[in-house]
Amino acid sequence: MNTQKKSTQKKRRFNLYAMVWRTPIIVWQLLFFVGPLLFMIAMSFFLVKNYRMIEAFEMKNWIKMFSKNYFWDSYYLTFGLASLSTIIATVIAFPASFALAFKVSDNVRRWVIFLLIIPFFTSYLVRIFSWYVILAESGVINAMLSYVGLGPYTMLNTMFGTLVGYMTLCLPLVVILQTFSLANVDKNLIQAAKNLGCSPIKTIYSVIIPLAKTGLIVAALFCFILSFGDFVSPYYLGGSKPPTLPILIIDTTKSGQQWPRAAVVAVVMMATLITIAFAALALAYKKRASR
Amino acid sequence: MKESNTLKWFLWIYIGLIFVFIFSPIIFSMIFSFNSARFPTIPLESFTWHWYETIWNDSDVWQAAKTSVIVSSCTAVIATALGFATAYSDFRYNFRFKGPYLALVLLPPTIPLIILALAMLAWFSKIGTSGQIYSIVIAHSVMTAPFAMAIIRLRLNQIDENLEAAAWNLGASEWRAMKEVILPFCKPAIVSSLCLTAAVSFDEFAVAWFVSGLNKTIPVMIMEIVTGNIDPRVNAIGTFVFITSMTLVIIAQIFFMTRPKEASAQ
Amino acid sequence: MSKKTIFKPSRRDVLKYSAAGAAATVLSTPFVHRTWAQTTEINMLAWYGHGEADIVGAYEEANNVKFKPKYYAGGDNMLALIAQSPPGTYDVILSDGEFVQQLNAAGYIDELNPADYNFDDMLHEDFTNFPGHWAAGKLHSVMVRCGHLGVSYNTNAVSAEEAASYACFWKPEIQGKVGHFDWHLPSLGMMSLKNGNGAGLWDLDDAAWNAVQETTMSLRSQVGGFFDYGGTFNSLKNGEMQAMCGIGDWITGVLEKDGAPVASVVPKEGGIQWTESYCIGKGSDKADQVKHFIQYMTSPEGQVKSAQMAAYPGFAITKGGRKLLNEVDPKEAQRTGQVDGMANDPITLIKEGRIHYRDIPQQQSLEDWNDFWSEYKNA
Numbered sequence: 001m002n003t004q005k006k007s008t009q010k011k012r013r014f015n016l017y018a019m020v021w022r023t024p025i026i027v028w029q030l031l032f033f034v035g036p037l038l039f040m041i042a043m044s045f046f047l048v049k050n051y052r053m054i055e056a057f058e059m060k061n062w063i064k065m066f067s068k069n070y071f072w073d074s075y076y077l078t079f080g081l082a083s084l085s086t087i088i089a090t091v092i093a094f095p096a097s098f099a100l101a102f103k104v105s106d107n108v109r110r111w112v113i114f115l116l117i118i119p120f121f122t123s124y125l126v127r128i129f130s131w132y133v134i135l136a137e138s139g140v141i142n143a144m145l146s147y148v149g150l151g152p153y154t155m156l157n158t159m160f161g162t163l164v165g166y167m168t169l170c171l172p173l174v175v176i177l178q179t180f181s182l183a184n185v186d187k188n189l190i191q192a193a194k195n196l197g198c199s200p201i202k203t204i205y206s207v208i209i210p211l212a213k214t215g216l217i218v219a220a221l222f223c224f225i226l227s228f229g230d231f232v233s234p235y236y237l238g239g240s241k242p243p244t245l246p247i248l249i250i251d252t253t254k255s256g257q258q259w260p261r262a263a264v265v266a267v268v269m270m271a272t273l274i275t276i277a278f279a280a281l282a283l284a285y286k287k288r289a290s291r
Numbered sequence: 292m293k294e295s296n297t298l299k300w301f302l303w304i305y306i307g308l309i310f311v312f313i314f315s316p317i318i319f320s321m322i323f324s325f326n327s328a329r330f331p332t333i334p335l336e337s338f339t340w341h342w343y344e345t346i347w348n349d350s351d352v353w354q355a356a357k358t359s360v361i362v363s364s365c366t367a368v369i370a371t372a373l374g375f376a377t378a379y380s381d382f383r384y385n386f387r388f389k390g391p392y393l394a395l396v397l398l399p400p401t402i403p404l405i406i407l408a409l410a411m412l413a414w415f416s417k418i419g420t421s422g423q424i425y426s427i428v429i430a431h432s433v434m435t436a437p438f439a440m441a442i443i444r445l446r447l448n449q450i451d452e453n454l455e456a457a458a459w460n461l462g463a464s465e466w467r468a469m470k471e472v473i474l475p476f477c478k479p480a481i482v483s484s485l486c487l488t489a490a491v492s493f494d495e496f497a498v499a500w501f502v503s504g505l506n507k508t509i510p511v512m513i514m515e516i517v518t519g520n521i522d523p524r525v526n527a528i529g530t531f532v533f534i535t536s537m538t539l540v541i542i543a544q545i546f547f548m549t550r551p552k553e554a555s556a557q
Numbered sequence: 558m559s560k561k562t563i564f565k566p567s568r569r570d571v572l573k574y575s576a577a578g579a580a581a582t583v584l585s586t587p588f589v590h591r592t593w594a595q596t597t598e599i600n601m602l603a604w605y606g607h608g609e610a611d612i613v614g615a616y617e618e619a620n621n622v623k624f625k626p627k628y629y630a631g632g633d634n635m636l637a638l639i640a641q642s643p644p645g646t647y648d649v650i651l652s653d654g655e656f657v658q659q660l661n662a663a664g665y666i667d668e669l670n671p672a673d674y675n676f677d678d679m680l681h682e683d684f685t686n687f688p689g690h691w692a693a694g695k696l697h698s699v700m701v702r703c704g705h706l707g708v709s710y711n712t713n714a715v716s717a718e719e720a721a722s723y724a725c726f727w728k729p730e731i732q733g734k735v736g737h738f739d740w741h742l743p744s745l746g747m748m749s750l751k752n753g754n755g756a757g758l759w760d761l762d763d764a765a766w767n768a769v770q771e772t773t774m775s776l777r778s779q780v781g782g783f784f785d786y787g788g789t790f791n792s793l794k795n796g797e798m799q800a801m802c803g804i805g806d807w808i809t810g811v812l813e814k815d816g817a818p819v820a821s822v823v824p825k826e827g828g829i830q831w832t833e834s835y836c837i838g839k840g841s842d843k844a845d846q847v848k849h850f851i852q853y854m855t856s857p858e859g860q861v862k863s864a865q866m867a868a869y870p871g872f873a874i875t876k877g878g879r880k881l882l883n884e885v886d887p888k889e890a891q892r893t894g895q896v897d898g899m900a901n902d903p904i905t906l907i908k909e910g911r912i913h914y915r916d917i918p919q920q921q922s923l924e925d926w927n928d929f930w931s932e933y934k935n936a
Binding site for chain 2: 226
Binding site: 328329330331332409412413416421422500501504505514515516517518519520521 | 600604605606625627628630634637638641642643646785786787790791794795812815817867868869
């Protein structure tokens with residue numbers, strides 16, 4: 001390949017150029033991220049005496065947390081909810097992204113994308129609180145439903161509420177990322193598929209989706225990470241019923257400054273997410289053998 | 292043709308519904324910011340500017356707004372720069388320890404905020420960078436660089452690898468090829484990354500509360516109000532932010548409309 | 558590839574200049590309303606509202622100080638923040654009673670001189686020698702306000718007679734509409750009181766602790782959710798929750814003033830008292846000013862301001878404070894029973910032994926109680 005050949009020919013200049021791009025992040029993260037990261041992992045081995053953390057290296061916190069049923073209940077629940085949120089967001093977003101990528105003019109698409117960036121600039125917390133008045137039993141939706149005689153539905157403090165919150169968090173991002181990746185699919189290939197007699201549906205799942213695979217998976221990954229780590233939605237719209245891992249972390253800190261045990265939960269969450277992230281990215285960037 | 296029309300209508304309505312879902316909390320928040328009642332319930336009480344007056348006259352709110360703007364714009368620039376450098380390195384090179392390199396960049400979003408917040412405060416205190424406005428910038432740029440990297444990397448995935456090499460073969464130096472080939476191609480991604488990282492930073496309160504010392508940002512202020520004295524001031528603040536960003540977006544979009552058509556085909 | 562024309566600002570430029578424009582607008586707006594010359598800044602760490610103009614404004618004007626408040630959403634965040642911040646960052650710290658013990662045990666607060674403060678004016682001798690504020694005979698914190706926790710309920714769903722006992726939480730008609738304030742301590746304390754533990758509500762042996770756990774678990778099917786401040790307010794106001802466990806007038810008082818049909822009472826099994834006090838942060842260089850401020854807050858004027866605090870109301874704890882409150886705001890005094898001789902006079906309730914100060918569990922650790930709380934949530 002061209003780039004490989006280049007690298008052996010001009011090795012000296014190449015290195016400087018490469019280093020300029022490669023090192024900034026390393027330096028920055030080493031200075032400002034590795035420290036906190038190591039502190040967090042170390043903290044999971046600390047003890048708490050007299051409400052003060054003592055630096056120690058004890059497995060006590062890990063053993064204690066892993067032996068609690070509520071920890072594992074929370075873990076599986078959070079994993080399940082985040083997965084559900086990812087699936088729902090991906091499926092809901094797809095028709096909209098598809099339309100934005102293929103069925104509207106460039107200008108309209110640009111407008112819509114920009115409008116979708118707006119929610120990012122309004123406080124997530126305030127938006128979640130606004131859902132109270134919409135979803136409450138005496139709220140807007142139930143008021144409208146009562147006009148057609150349907151009974152008041154409990155939507156707050158349920159898993160449904162939590163999922164509504166997750167959608168508020170993830171949906172704009174998923175739509176934007178999906179639209180980007182779908183819009184950049186080579187239109188010639190789609191045309192070729194049509195010319196070869198592919199039905200629209202088959203075109204979508206045989207041609208378009210595989211070509212846009214990277215972006216679709218990245219969008220889903222973002223959604224999973226955001227939902228897995230979100231505290232606000234399950235707390236305010238789900239009523240902490242049942243509590244997810246982020247809520248458990250907050251709760252654990254109320255056990256008399258038990259930040260070490262909270263750190264155990266955090267490390268487990270981090271390990272889970274980084275594993276999922278690597279698996280997803282490997283899947284996303286895997287080049288197809290035929291290319 | 293007929294099938295295509297019904298499909299088109301269906302899709303338009305679908306997009307409309309998504310917009311309703313995404314924007315109704317914002318719209319309701321705006322409505323209640325004018326409501327005289329302290330708690331948002333229906334039916335509405337009377338129209339009032341009171342909450343807006345309160346925050347307009349509150350010097351703390353303006354201070355927090357100023358801090359937020361500074362923090363999010365600095366964060367956006369730093370995070371996007373870092374993200375671009377990393378994405379390009381990942382795209383172009385294969386080197387030893389690439390795995391750990393990527394892991395270092397992608398780890399921050401996987402860590403629960405409150406623990407990351409405490410850990411950052413502990414570390415920053417040790418190295419003497421806590422309690423200042425730049426502490427928040429540093430923390431946020433660490434947290435948002437992964438997003439910037441992912442967006443730009445996604446865009447780089449779409450470039451033809453041979454374009455850069457073609458530029459070299461035509462006599463361009465690597466730097467020039469970067470400036471004239473890669474950067475323009477990545478422009479949409481860079482802009483999106485700037486917006487996204489600024490937005491994430493603008494809305495982040497957990498880490499900001501811990502590392503900022505006595506400097507408040509808007510999200511910290513909103514969190515304090517929501518967890519201590521909830522009243523429609525948060526709606527008023529939220530609406531202010533919303534109007535401001537809408538204005539920025541519209542201005543930006545107007546500039547877009549004057550660009551030559553071929554550019555949009557990128 | 559696009560041709561670069563002469564005047565075509567790139568998207569980056571536009572956003573850059575727009576952002577700069579916005580920043581310039583914000584910067585040029587007058588945002589300083591007070592002269593900053595020679596004003597002492599005092600850093601305050603407190604629950605929301607304690608540094609706002611309605612309560613400290615007059616003091617700030619009179620003494621040329623400005624409070625820079627940092628508000629926390631829970632004592633645990635407060636402790637962690639102090640632990641990891643450089644010493645002396647926070648001059649004055651408002652703390653709940655139980656946390657003063659923790660603050661002191663970890664060495665974050667200064668010792669105080671009792672002679673500086675008017676303990677003789679307190680309404681009850683307990684306030685003078687409040688447990689937790691003193692350690693080994695030394696004073697570390699001065700009490701400034703308190704409030705009572707009991708049964709909080711929607712007056713349309715629960716009658717006043719029913720509310721006279723914690724048993725009303727189990728009323729079948731409000732199934733799924735009972736909420737918990739999301740903190741184990743007051744809720745479990747109330748369950749302990751329901752079991753009849755009275756004054757020994759925090760001091761439970763194994764059998765009593767098991768009984769409390771059972772009682773709590775039996776309530777689980779009634780529970781609609783676990784809420785923090787904002788969630789509690791919203792749920793009670795819009796009627797999602799018809800009863801709340803773990804709170805008192807400090808929330809329903811605000812809602813009442815807003816016209817919501819809610820109320821709090823101390824039931825026959827007894828109520829719990831929350832207590833707030835001020836401490837001086839260790840390493841602070843403004844200890845004198847803080848001392849002066851604490852003296853103000855325990856003076857009649859400060860006490861009235863505290864009782865009328867917009868964020869959440871509390872009781873005046875000095876004789877002078879109560880007297881002044883009855884003069885300037887008799888309505889509020891009547892509403893909260895802060896009139897000598899009224900039936901629900903909080904001081905009378907304490908004297909009758911119906912109020913128990915909030916404390917940490919004695920025979921179990923905080924961890925044990927919190928572990929159970931997590932199990933309860935997951936049930």
